[in-house]
Amino acid sequence: MSTKRKADDRGPLKADCLWRDVFNHVTSRWGFLILIALADGPMRFYVLRNRVEGISEKMLSQTLKSLMRHGLISRHVQDSIPPQVTYALTDMGHEIAERLDSVSNWIGDHVAEIARMQTQFDQGPN
Amino acid sequence: MSTKRKADDRGPLKADCLWRDVFNHVTSRWGFLILIALADGPMRFYVLRNRVEGISEKMLSQTLKSLMRHGLISRHVQDSIPPQVTYALTDMGHEIAERLDSVSNWIGDHVAEIARMQTQFDQGPN
Structure with missing residues (x-):
């Protein structure tokens, strides 16, 4: 029973x-x-596309x-000619972006160590 | 120039x-x-497959x-008949699993709010 309760607690493991x-x-x-990129502040579509290298316009869109549907990003239209559209993190978006940033920064801090492990793995017996 | 340095700092945004x-x-x-599931302790292949609902044996394997190649998971073979194979987080694996858990727990705490945002979005104008 305790195993089951534990499994239920760990929501994403359940399909x-x-x-x-x-x-x-989100993941x-x-x-x-995109969430990490927007942690730097609101951005227009094409700026965001350039920040997140390799993303297509269709995929970004x-x-x-x-992410807007999940309440993590909001879209703002400025009443100008032509209208300027920017995307920004919502409060919820900021909260999760902070946590994703921590994952990303950890990876950044350990890239050299991970590269060493990869070389070791590739040289060792499979 | 400062924009460029900033972009370089945020590693994963670069292709x-x-x-x-x-x-x-990792993500x-x-x-x-799998990293979140193993945060509970070492597990045998089939236990892990059952914990992570919906994963196929091929995909798990x-x-x-x-993840082993990245140094985040280790594989232990116990010298018994038949040999028992378990998978466990390495020290690096524990560090990143902790951060991923924080993302996952945040989502768990906000599922109701996100569901409300989804309903609102689906009812509103696209």
Whole structure:
């Protein structure tokens, strides 16, 4: 019984629940990177596209929509000619971006060590 | 110039670097979930497969190998008949799993709020 309760507590390990669904969107390759990029402040679409290297406009557009739907990003239209559209983290977006940043920074701090492990693994017996 | 330095600091936003490569493996849907599952302690292959609902044996096997190659998971063979194989987080694995857990727990704490945002978004004008 305790194992079951424990498994229920760890939401994303269970399939077919909203937790897993949100998890998959937030931690999708592009979702993760867009949230981290926007932690620097609101950005226009093309600025964001250039920051997140390798993302296509279609994928950026789709991922922004999905993150807006999850309440993590908001879209602001400035009443100018032509209208300027910017994307920004919401309060919830800031909270999760902070946590994703901590994952990303940890990786950055350990890249050399991980590269060493990879070389060791590739040289050793499989 | 300061913008460029800033962009270089945020490693995973740049394509074609090891940071992004590690990032993609660690934050792959299954990599993320396997690391969180193993935070509870060493596990045998089939126990892990049952914990991480929805993962296929092939995908589990591939992802474990990739995480081992990155030095985040170790494989232990106990000299018994039949030999028992368990997988465990390494010290580096524990460090990153802790950070991923914080992301996952945040999502768990905000699932209801996110569901409300989704309903609102779906009802509003696109």
